[in-house]
Amino acid sequence: MNQMNLDISAVLFDEHKIQARLREIGSQISSDYAGKVPVLIGILKGGFIFMADLVRAIDIYVEMDFMAVSSYGTGTTSTGAGKIRKDIDINVEGRDVIIVEDIVDSGLSLQYIKDYVWKHKPASVRVCVLLDKPTAHKLEIEFEYVGFEVGNEFVVGYGLDYGELYRNLPYIGILKEEMYS
Ligand code: IMP
Numbered sequence: 001m002n003q004m005n006l007d008i009s010a011v012l013f014d015e016h017k018i019q020a021r022l023r024e025i026g027s028q029i030s031s032d033y034a035g036k037v038p039v040l041i042g043i044l045k046g047g048f049i050f051m052a053d054l055v056r057a058i059d060i061y062v063e064m065d066f067m068a069v070s071s072y073g074t075g076t077t078s079t080g081a082g083k084i085r086k087d088i089d090i091n092v093e094g095r096d097v098i099i100v101e102d103i104v105d106s107g108l109s110l111q112y113i114k115d116y117v118w119k120h121k122p123a124s125v126r127v128c129v130l131l132d133k134p135t136a137h138k139l140e141i142e143f144e145y146v147g148f149e150v151g152n153e154f155v156v157g158y159g160l161d162y163g164e165l166y167r168n169l170p171y172i173g174i175l176k177e178e179m180y181s
């Protein structure tokens with residue numbers, strides 16, 4: 001018995017469902033960027049598993065990079081992005097960039113990352129997020145590819161953590177409130 005499973009109140013998306021959705025997004029990206037070589041920027045750490053699976057569902061040439069941004073939030077509330085902890089290495093000037101992020105909650109982190117990437121003069125920027133919490137947005141934010149929508153619950157697994165734990169759960173589930181209250 002996996003001990004972590006006991007901390008989860010409900011499984012929202014299992015491995016099968018996630019992979020099926022990634023195949024759809026992967027073929028959409030492959031056709032939208034046909035003839036181009038986009039640069040995918042995975043946002044660490046939450047987006048690392050999503051990025052790893054997504055790129056294998058894409059069948060055109062892509063380059064990959066990663067970026068890490070610190071957020072001042074603790075526990076289950078985020079207060080937006082603070083500063084760059086790991087910068088991009090690829091020169092994205094004139095390139096088509098796709099930001100690959102785990103979840104849009106308030107939207108503050110993503111807005112910060114988008115603004116930062118635009119400063120490097122890319123030709124285009126689109127965003128691919130695994131999860132969206134539409135009712136939690138604190139600003140109006142655009143993203144082009146979305147895996148799934150979730151309610152205003154705290155979710156973990158498949159890269160998403162609570163206190164650095166649960167990233168290795170193969171599914172996405174709701175963390176029991178007693179785990180953080
Ligand atoms: P935002 O800036 O409020 O949109 O928060 C974005 C970041 O907070 C995400 O990239 C996640 O790292 C983290 N986050 C927000 N909601 C959740 C959640 O339900 N589970 C795990 N991490 C979350």
Ligand code: MG
Pocket residue numbers: 043044045046047102103109
């Ligand atoms: Mg994140």
